[in-house]
Amino acid sequence: MIDLRSDTVTLPTAEMREAMANASVGDDVFGDDPTVNELEARVAEILGKEAAVYMPSGTMTNQTAVRTHTEPGDEILLDQNAHVYFYEAGATAALSGAICRLIPGNRGVFGSEEMETVFREIDSHYPRTKLVCVENTTNRGGGKVWPLEKLEEVEKTARENGLKMHLDGARIWNAAAALKVPESEIAKYFDSVSVCFSKGLGAPVGSALVGDSDFIMEARRFRKQFGGGMRQAGIIAAGALYALENNRERLTVDHDNAKTFAKGLAEIEGIEIDPDDVETNIVNFCVQGYTAQELIQRLDQQGTFVLPRETTMIRAVTNLMVSETQIQQALEHIRNAMSS
Numbered sequence: 528m529i530d531l532r533s534d535t536v537t538l539p540t541a542e543m544r545e546a547m548a549n550a551s552v553g554d555d556v557f558g559d560d561p562t563v564n565e566l567e568a569r570v571a572e573i574l575g576k577e578a579a580v581y582m583p584s585g586t587m588t589n590q591t592a593v594r595t596h597t598e599p600g601d602e603i604l605l606d607q608n609a610h611v612y613f614y615e616a617g618a619t620a621a622l623s624g625a626i627c628r629l630i631p632g633n634r635g636v637f638g639s640e641e642m643e644t645v646f647r648e649i650d651s652h653y654p655r656t657k658l659v660c661v662e663n664t665t666n667r668g669g670g671k672v673w674p675l676e677k678l679e680e681v682e683k684t685a686r687e688n689g690l691k692m693h694l695d696g697a698r699i700w701n702a703a704a705a706l707k708v709p710e711s712e713i714a715k716y717f718d719s720v721s722v723c724f725s726k727g728l729g730a731p732v733g734s735a736l737v738g739d740s741d742f743i744m745e746a747r748r749f750r751k752q753f754g755g756g757m758r759q760a761g762i763i764a765a766g767a768l769y770a771l772e773n774n775r776e777r778l779t780v781d782h783d784n785a786k787t788f789a790k791g792l793a794e795i796e797g798i799e800i801d802p803d804d805v806e807t808n809i810v811n812f813c814v815q816g817y818t819a820q821e822l823i824q825r826l827d828q829q830g831t832f833v834l835p836r837e838t839t840m841i842r843a844v845t846n847l848m849v850s851e852t853q854i855q856q857a858l859e860h861i862r863n864a865m866s867s
């Protein structure tokens with residue numbers, strides 16, 4: 528089975544499981560879990576921030592950040608394809624009472640010009656705009672990496688308008704690997720950053736929200752309110768810590784595999800893709816002559832698994848379970864399916 532459905536399908540290795548089995552634990556709601564404390568300190572250090580809080584999911588870290596930055600009735604600005612808006616079950620409305628104003632970006636990336644189109648005057652008719660959310664790499668944007676100059680530009684515009692900055696950095700590790708910069712070089716533009724341990728890094732559970740100490744103290748209250756306070760969470764935090772220390776450097780392998788896959792796809796009749804668009808581990812491509820579902824059925828039979836994105840668009844994500852040999856096999860499966 529060649530599983531390219533997502534980088535969330537990664538399974539813990541024997542070494543990771545051993546680290547988890549041997550983890551020291553305590554009641555984390557009391558602050559007593561040494562492994563959770565170590566993970567939080569380490570991820571804060573890597574991102575160049577004061578503090579971090581561990582949570583079960585990236586949806587929870589993002590939504591806790593939104594709740595901490597806003598009050599009901601406030602507005603947040605984010606790209607029209609942002610995960611926070613698109614894939615989090617309406618949580619900004621349900622949990623924070625915040626409204627989303629969508630910025631028309633390009634594959635999830637925007638600049639001050641696009642931000643200007645949604646700015647409001649200060650007027651009692653309008654909601655108060657509080658926050659800009661950026662996603663890096665962009666999920667629906669096909670793993671696109673924000674150029675650092677764009678982040679600088681957006682931060683400058685946000686600060687001039689009194690707005691806070693949140694990064695949905697579920698794949699910040701991929702962005703840093705692609706740019707060959709430390710994660711802190713990306714995080715420095717933001718007041719808060721959400722990162723994920725269970726995608727490309729391969730841990731079984733968890734995300735962290737990172738920021739200054741006061742912000743994280745307040746975020747802990749909302750984590751509790753949202754039901755995310757965990758007890759002996761060191762068992763899972765140990766997997767996240769192991770992933771953080773061991774699996775960041777190898778992400779370039781996933782990126783190379785994605786590039787190889789994209790180049791192979793570009794040569795198949797009836798597949799539309801520009802390999803230059805593939806910057807990290809996500810490969811979006813279009814099919815002609817079939818719907819995405821029809822092609823996916825043919826691939827399932829051969830043991831390659833991908834997901835539909837739109838009627839004729841398919842998404843494939845390379846990850847640590849997929850070798851270069853399997854990438855070549857997956858291409859063979861697609862060639863078979865397209866010619867049958």
Ligand SMILES: *Cc1c(COP(=O)(O)O)cnc(C)c1O
Pocket residue numbers: 583584585586587589610611662664665666695697698723734
């Ligand atoms: C996966 C993902 C998340 C968080 O997802 P969970 O499944 O809730 O952990 C957040 N943002 C982006 C961009 C993602 O890809």
